[in-house]
Amino acid sequence: MKYTGLTYRPPYEADSLLLQVTTGCSHNQCAFCTMYRDVSFEMESFEQIETDLQEAARYVPDMDRVFLENGDPFCLSADRLAEIAEMIHKYLPKVNTIAMYASIRNIKGKTDEELKRLRNLGINELNIGVESGLDETLLRMNKCFTADEALCELSRLKEAGIDYGANIILGAGGAGKQEENAVATAKLLNATKPYLLFTGTTHPAEGCPLYEDLKTGKFVENTFGEYLDEEEILFSNLDLEGCFYFGLHPSNVLRTQGWLNRDRERILEEIAHRRDQLHSVLDRRPVRYGEGAIIFR
Numbered sequence: 001m002k003y004t005g006l007t008y009r010p011p012y013e014a015d016s017l018l019l020q021v022t023t024g025c026s027h028n029q030c031a032f033c034t035m036y037r038d039v040s041f042e043m044e045s046f047e048q049i050e051t052d053l054q055e056a057a058r059y060v061p062d063m064d065r066v067f068l069e070n071g072d073p074f075c076l077s078a079d080r081l082a083e084i085a086e087m088i089h090k091y092l093p094k095v096n097t098i099a100m101y102a103s104i105r106n107i108k109g110k111t112d113e114e115l116k117r118l119r120n121l122g123i124n125e126l127n128i129g130v131e132s133g134l135d136e137t138l139l140r141m142n143k144c145f146t147a148d149e150a151l152c153e154l155s156r157l158k159e160a161g162i163d164y165g166a167n168i169i170l171g172a173g174g175a176g177k178q179e180e181n182a183v184a185t186a187k188l189l190n191a192t193k194p195y196l197l198f199t200g201t202t203h204p205a206e207g208c209p210l211y212e213d214l215k216t217g218k219f220v221e222n223t224f225g226e227y228l229d230e231e232e233i234l235f236s237n238l239d240l241e242g243c244f245y246f247g248l249h250p251s252n253v254l255r256t257q258g259w260l261n262r263d264r265e266r267i268l269e270e271i272a273h274r275r276d277q278l279h280s281v282l283d284r285r286p287v288r289y290g291e292g293a294i295i296f297r
């Protein structure tokens, strides 16, 4: 299998076949992201994709799920994605889901009919960096879409039968914006009903604009207490029946997971318990190491 540079995938795609169909990210400008800063965006050739699928067919012929790489393969035209999906089904006939990272802008570039056609070819469970439901935060993070645009495009996706997993960055609004950010984010999520919710906290790596803003004080990160407050407000406002919450990323102040709405009260209790555990450091800001993992002290 061919992979160019570092290859990223969500933790819950660990058992999926990772198939490179692009390199880099077509946007590559989110303020907090350095994932593809050194990799230019390119489409993988059909010849290489077919060679990779032939190899996969030899080693994992019963594979039932494929995750397309890299940063936002949903930016490809509907025709190209359809051709890739057909090739996948030819070599791996048991595949029922073709997932990938996608952006709001990628959806905007496709008609309703194209979205339905892609769904019929098994494309589903897109992983989307929504990050926040607050325009001010989206602008600061340079996502290049507004909350209204996200609502519109995610609704079109749902109408086409394509489920989406939401990535949310707790604290993306910065200190002082916890309530506003959490309430607006819950409102957007409730209206668009992701099948999966993933949270992390702000942990910009060196080399991106948010890292510079953090260093110069233009962006002030939440304290431990503020992160827990924001998470509490978010969960108090969420109504996502049947959605799986994955909150185990090491950048989270509370690492937990569960099914919504079933486990919402339990998660709220865990947040309160975490606040008690961290009572002596609630006013401190996190110190982190790789992947934003928090050092608790």
Ligand code: SF4
Pocket: 025, 026, 027, 028, 029, 030, 033, 034, 035, 036, 071, 072, 103, 129
């Ligand atoms: S967060 Fe995603 S969409 Fe934004 S630059 Fe990074 S890879 Fe691209």
